[in-house]
Amino acid sequence: MAIMSLLESISSPRDLRALSRRQLEQLADEIRSFLITKVSRTGGHLGPNLGVVELTLAIHKVFNSPTDPVIFDTGHQSYVHKIITGRAGGFDSLRQKGGLSGYPEPAESEHDWVANSHASTSLSWAEGLAKGIRLRGEDRTVVAVIGDGALTGGMAWEALNNIADNDDLRLVVIVNDNGRSYTPTVGGLANHLAGLRTDHRYEKTLSLIKRTVTRLPLIGRPAYDLLHGFKTGVKDVLAPQSMFSDLGIKYTGPIDGHDITALTNHLEQARQYGGPVIVHCVTRKGRGFQAAEENEEDRFHAIGKINEFTGEPLSASVQATWTDAVAEAMVQLGQRRQDVVAITAAMLNPVGFGRFAAAFPDRIFDVGIAEQHAIVSAAGMAKAGLHPVVALYATFLNRAFDQVLMDAALHKAGITILLDRAGITGSDGPSHNGMWDMSLMGIVPGVQLAAPRDQTRLVEALDRAVDVDDAVTVIRYSKERLPDEINEVAHVGEGLGRVDVLRRAEGARVLVVGFGQFVGTALSVAERLNDQGVAATVVDPLWALPVSAELTSMASDFDVVLTLEDNLVEGGVGQRLRARLADEGAAAKVLTFGIPQAFLAPGSRDEVLEEIGLTAAQVSLQALGVVLNDAEAEQHTESTR
Structure with missing residues (x-):
């Protein structure tokens, strides 16, 4: 008979409370093996979760989830929490359609209080929950892991x-405190934490006090506990804790985040304190997986499918990504222009700025997880005569909208914002789809936004953007593989107003307008319409915003205009074109295809596009129905004259 592992016996946090220290350590090893095996097959956030195994076990041993809410900041470090709360069986479907979310998800479990997956929000959630619990007079403690x-x-x-x-x-x-976000955490705060984590004077002194005082007759442990209660004063001398103590919040640590006994002791003391306590734990991202620990770039922060023994990717990259193209273009740009500087918000390598940093170390600025600061700092650099290029994931631009509007655009700051992962990203779920940016940027006065269709157009857009010194320029692109070059057969206009004609059909009454990643889809739609006897012309306005007079004039010559964008329909460029045509009295019927105003469930990009009706087959079928209905109506009108 096979012997059941400890992990198989865990279905809820209560099951941890009867386990000995040795059993908890064994369980930690089993969880690490489980994570490496499962996440290597599905992809996901492996490194962060390998680093919090003991910490999560200690949390659930001390606190009573879900009565005591546990909030994970960003949420990608919640896999161990999911395992302990009865969801180990769902890891084969991690981050897949209909499967287990890669972040906390209240629809999955009562142990998940918040579906948070953007950084730095956990403490506000926890503070609000704790205030509500206090007002209701309930005996519960809120835990925030940041x-x-x-x-x-x-x-x-x-x-x-x-x-x-x-x-x-x-x-x-x-x-x-693992010293990292994607890559090593930067800034004064990180440096201060690093000082604490490497200063052992306090812990050594406290250990000496414990050994000495507990031996004294009559006093013993109570005296040690009393001294421990006054540890803030000791710390001020031995290892200054001004960062937190000046706020007036009780602090304990730094603690070895892989020592379950130490963790449970400190957390139990914090739980009993009855007020706010900061527990500082030092962990190692990627712990227990040699390939992750030796990966200095990001410790396997987020991975695709890999070999669970070597860490090697299972599918080699056969085609460059948009991010690769940006990396190359930025280095070339930096060589040509000394005034170009690069800014990133804790994502140096994910946004492709690693090569720029290596080539121009004095011209790269990683501001940490601080998108708002990144935009205003860039505006300041522009004011000083530089041209900053800020790279963010498209979904994170949402956090800095006010700064783009009131600090950059209002001041006509010549900054460029690169939006990686624009459009449907898929597996990370609703919070990571970059589907809001064109709608948001469309209401910013003076903003210029490009959605390039291939690498050549990306480079052209970037070259033009850094020449603009009196407006915010934005360039958005997908996380997908770079498409092959798509050349025009003709073009109308120049600069911001240029419209490339990619397919021309004689006598066409249908115009298909593709933006960015959807230019390829637009061409496929036209092919399908042509197969059904409906001729269609395809165009690409490289600069999607503002909607140009050239595009409006061209569109007014067609009976039906289809627009395809990897962005919300609401407030998108398709709706803006429709409004421009209506204002000018054009008779063209405009069909806008884009992302619905909804939070989209996780799935692959192709699955999500199928779900929301944005495949070439679905778009062409819907368009064909409109065209044929219009033709029938026109024939009926002619026959009754």
Whole structure:
């Protein structure tokens, strides 16, 4: 008979409470093996979760989830939490359509309170929950786990400022300090934490006090506990904790985040304290997987499918990505122009700025998880005579909208914003689809936004963008593989107003307008319409915003105009073109195809596009129905004259 593993016996956090220290350590090893096996097959956030195994076990041994809410910042470090709360059986479908989310998801479990997957929000959620619990008079403690660089985000410090003003708030803030976000965490805060994590004077001194005092007759352990209660004063001398103590929040640590006994002891003390406590844990991202630990770039922060033994990717990249193209273009641009500087928000390598950093180390600025600061800092650099290029994931531009509007655009700051992962990204779920940016940027006065269709057009857009010194320029592109070059057969206009004709059909009454990644789809739609006897012309306006007079004039010559964009339909460029045509009295019927105003469930990009009706087959079928109905109506009108 096969012997059941400890992991197989865990279906809820209660099952941890009867386990000995040795059993918990065995369970930690089993969970690491489980994670490496499962995540290597599906892809996902492996490194962060390998680093929080013991910490998550200790949390669930000490606190009573879901009565005690546990909030994970960013949420990608919640896989161990999912395993302990009865979802180990779902890991074969991790980040797949209809499967287990890669982030906390309340629809999956009562143990997940918040579906959070943008950084630096956990402390605000936890503070609000704790205040609500206090007002309701309930005996519960809220736990917030924040790490992977999330403390570099300003919102976290706004929350800490409010937490410090509530000394009876039952809230435990666990700082999971692994020194990294995607790559090593940067900034003064990170440097301060690094100093704490490497200064052992406090722990050694406290250990000496414990050994000495507990031997004294009559006093013993109570005296040690009393001294431990006054540890803030000791720390001020031995290892200054001004970062937190000046806020007035009780602090304990730094603690070895892989020592289950130490973790449970400190967390139990924090739970009993009855007010806000910060528990500082030092962990190692990627712990237990040699390939991850030796990967200095990101410790396998997020992976595709890999060999579970070697860490090697299972499918070699056979085609460059848009990010690769940006990496190459930025280095070439940096060589030509000394005024170009690059800014990233804790994603140096994911956005393709690693090569620029290596070539121009004095002209790269990683500001941490602080998109708002990145935009305003860029505006300041522009004011000083530089041309900053800020690279963000498209979904994270949402966090800096006010800064784009009021600090950059209002001041006519010549900055360029590169939006990686624009459009449907798929497996990371609703929070990571870059589907809002064109609608948001469309209401910013003076903004110029390009959606290039291939690498050549990307380079052209970037070259033009850095020449603009009195407006915000934005370039958006997909996370998909670069398409083959798509050349025009003709073009109309120049500069911002240029419209490339990619397919011309004589006598066509249908115009298909493709933007960015959907230019290829637009060409496929035209082919399908042609197969059904409907001639269609295809165009690409490289600069999608503002909607140009050239595109409007061209579209007014057609009976039916189809627009395809990897962005919301609401407020998108298709709707803007329709409004322009209506204002000019054009009779063209405009059909806008894009992303619906909804939070889209996880799935592959192709699955999501199929679900929302944005495949070439679905678009052409719908368009064909409109064209044929219009033709029938026209014939009926002619026959009744």
